[in-house]
Amino acid sequence: MFLLWRSWSAFTALIATVLTALCILSVLQHNAVLSDLIRQRLSVVAQSAASPFHTVVDLGLPLSMMRNADEVLKRAKALDDNIEAIHVFNPSGIIAYSTDKLQPQPLSREELIQHRLHNDGKWSMETDTQFKSYVSIYKDNNWVGGILAIYPKQEFNATVQHVSRHVIGATGILLLSFSLLTFLTFRLRLSGAIRGAEMLQQWLHDIQTNKPHRSPTDNLDQDFIALRDHLIAADENYRYLCRELPVNSHELATNRIENSNMVAMVMKKAGKLEQTMTSVPETSLARTYARRLAPWSIGLILLSALSLGFITYQSVSDSFDPELAKRTDLIAKVASANIQRGVNAGIPLENMTGMDDYFSGLLANFPEISFFGVATGKFIFKAGNWQHSLLGLQEKNRDVPIYPITFNGESTGYIIIDPSPDYIAVQFREVVLDLLVIILVVLLLAYEIMIVVMSLSLTSPLNRLKHLSELQAEGDFSNRIQPRRGSLIEVLINHLSQRVEMIHSRYSAALQQLEKAGETLDLKPKLKALAKKYQLKKSPPRVLTYSYMNDVRLPLFLFAASDELALSFFPLFTRAAENPIKWLDPAIVISLPLAGYLLAYMLAAPFSRSLAERWGHNKLVLVSLSAVLLSNVFMYFATNVLEIIFLRTVAGGGYALAVLACQDYVIDAVPKNQRTQSLGIFSAALFGGIYSGTALGGVLADRFGTSSVFMFSALLVLISGMLFARMIPKGTRITSEQAPPLTLRSIFTPLRHRGFLAISMGLAVPQSVMDQVFISYLFSLQLDTLDASAADIARMLMVYFLMIMLAGSLLGALSKMGVEDRLIAILGSVLTGGGLLVAAAIPAQWSMLLAAACTGFGYGLLRGPQVELALKLSEGELKHLGSNSVLGALRLYERVGSIIGLLVIAAIAGYFGLSAAIGSIGLLILAGMLLFSFVYLSENTSDLIMKKK
């Protein structure tokens, strides 16, 4: 039952992680949205206070020369009893007027800078105790000052606590429920494995007590029967060797060695032994149980996440409804207060003038209101769209909010407002979409963790046991496995390893005796034959460490996420920093960190593979991550653009080396016939992380401030580094060949080869241009011209990353169906180029979404085959250059191409427009595809392709 308990406890921990992460992120998201809503409501007050000053300034009176400004501010403050203060400030931040009679402090530089970052003249901030809403006032496009309204956070904090308690409570209940459900599910799904484990338990007991193994095979899965047979055969070989080789003095002395002592001794010895890394195909045994568990595991995680998501949505809706209603009510109060002022001054409601301008202004500033009306029994004024089909306007028939206007204590009319149902629907749609994004992020993380957990607890031990037992069944006693403490399977593995150790110990003793007797092995044909058959050597047995694709998935995911956390606000962060480069256009200054990042990536990329050869993947990754970690830590303290540029450049170099080292690890870790599939999975994990980081960065920045996000990034880098250190084995590849050194010449030489030219210029460079120029540059610009909101742009961008992940995951299926890499590459190019041409021909939000989906899917399909084809060249016609040079060259040209592409496409965009620029990339991709097809689909390509056996 250990297997069940182990799997269940690991999975329960996973569900706990998922639900906890979802709980935290949901609460953070709720807090971010609620904070935004309150600040929007406060903005109504600020805008209401600003309106008279706008009028004054428009007429020509300076902002600070309004004699009754205090009275105006007092009226604005009266709109909400909770408002702490309202100030009027000038461009230097000095307070000109205030409702606060104690001399308020001038605005800080940080507050004033925000004015430059918000083109609509409205922004807000949040401190530990206050919300602040700012509205700028302009005269002839010159900034002449603004309004600041301040609101306390007590109400917000109370709501947040209430929602948090509710969501945390739901999380606990769901955790218990799903943990129980998991147990029941696993009990059913792992019944075969449980029986198999019982068989192994029996086997171990039999071996330890020196009894023949007799466990029945009925009710056992085929894979376990096969494993059992291997163990029996291995045991027979072992016993034969024990009989043939004499007992050594150490065994005599100890007689019976405890398993744990042996583990300790061997672990101590293993530290001094050479470790070699080998890739092993996943066994059918492991695959079977992975397949049995995976869908159910995913289903349980998904169900638990969606359940919590639904409960969270209910809490969030309950929290937002009153807030939205308050804002609508406040807007109405503002309108009715101003009309009431006129009536109080003696102006009859019917004679009120300027209402057209006034209410039009309100409708423009407050899109949540679709209609304002003034009525005295019938409408005397209307602005906006009246959505109701009432024929008369009797008070009792009304179902919209009304605000009475009185004169001398008697009702003289009323203001009617009609909230916009579309606006409110959009608000809730945003909430749902944001929650879905968070759920997806958490699910992606959960999936990666689940793969690792299953690998560590189930599939990896089974694979290793099967491999070692198969070797020993075949008579290969030359390898042992790094011992680990753990479950029954680890104990079995250790036991088999001990046997190898024991056999070699006896063989060594036999050789020593020969030497003492002055004899050689040739004189002992039987011993020699034994050594040859069972691969016995004088040197200690080789310690195998296994490398798996899954070793890097989770740390890669976390690392990629860490790099993207700051993406959404980085340009703003740069713009807000002190800029000593006054002579350069600010727009260019903002792009310099990205330029540094790309440049460092370009320079580092070619050297990744050769460094991994020299240092090992583990060391290279850890060194690179250290650089990225430090750059994030220092970025937290950075206040100056030069510092930001430098640190981002360092991060770019570190990122390049780390990610490419992981890719090289995957290439080296998996058998060749699984490379394409594995590279697809690699892309899926990488872009899953990129997606998650992009999605979370905004939420974290909103709650904790932009600088703090760099610390989160550093933390993720640290965690991923620790996982890399734990999971990537140290050592050189068992199949490593003496690769030719990487030189400047070897970087350029591959270009003379038509196959490499087809891959690099036909596939890699165009796709890199698409990724760097279309996605990172043109996409948001084009959507902005198509009036998409920032949130919608971000979501469409996420579709791109999601499609890459999906395509990467599907690569395996395509490979298994026998679809060749070159055809997959062509398909990917067609999708990418086609999607871009549609977006260029029909500029619309839907076509951009289609382009995001097509380019993402196409790019995801293409990434793996592109590398695989290059590797095949490096193992075939370009073998003299080696994989280091071929891959190094490919990576270099990708980056150089993207930089050149960025400049050219930017010029096209400047002269001919964004659609033309998008279309140009589409044409480039299709032209590249044609070049590639011409080379790779022609008759004489068999030598390039290395057909599958």
Place this chain on the structure above:
Amino acid sequence: MIKSLRLIFTAILLAGLSNIAQAGEKKTVYSLFWAGCEAVCQGLKDYIQNEGLEIDLIIRNVERDKSRFSGFVKEARALKADTVVTWGTSTTLGIVGTLDDVNNQQFINNIPVVFTLVSDPIRSRIIESYEASGRDNVTGTRNRVPESLNIKTMRKIKPGFQRLGIIYNPSEKNSTGKVNEIRELQDDLDFELIALQLDMDAQGKPIAESIVKRVKELKEKRVDFIYLGSSTFLEQQMKLFTAAAVENGLPVLSPYENLVRESQAYLSIAARDYDVGMLAGEQIKKILYEDRKPGELSILSIDQYAYVINMKTAKKIKLFPPVDILQIAEIVE
């Protein structure tokens, strides 16, 4: 060495004593008001009192009689006034003359003068610029909003605003100067100015009764608004003037707030005269107690203006201010 130190010490002591003596001396401020002590005068008095300045404030009433200026000049000199304060364009011109009169002994050239309520001292050639008067002994205060602001406000209240009417007093240089100033704005601000002169008597003084006639003429010429412009005479005749306007259904925009508060003018965008007096006090303090030369001081501007609307007048002429003007205006009945 010791002798030198003694000499230095004595000089310092004497200078200090002299300053103390000077500071202790009561200063004489000689002030002239066109029609007697009013809000500006009160503001000045209160400033001197609030600041605890040792000033003997002499107040003279010009009684609207320009012929008396030479006498005032002589008296100011005889009293050895430390500073002279003038009220309005006419008085200021009568006491200091124009830029061409810097050396003219008919005017005060060597006693500091602070002018107030001069609508356009540059156009009147009293000073060169608001940054520095260009005259060693002259400085003053500003209290008028730009005329473009008045035009824009009228257009805001009456969106179809096309014609502006002004009645002016040819004997007041500021009045004619203001008409010229408004005339220059016609093209830029797209309106037509109808300026009508008051009838004058044999002595060259304006005839009050002609106000009513002129207002009626403006009505016939279909002006949208009447602007008072700059005229002490019209200000003094505020009741007659504004009543005529109301009778003819014409709104009056006045640069003097008292016409709205105390009479029937429709709207003013103005500073309080009282604040003008306080500002004059500030200038006086700088001259007398901070040793500043008037010619070095900029013309101090009022920094607080208010829109004031007479709602009773609005109801009578059925011209109600729009909602956004109501947000910023002080309402009086």
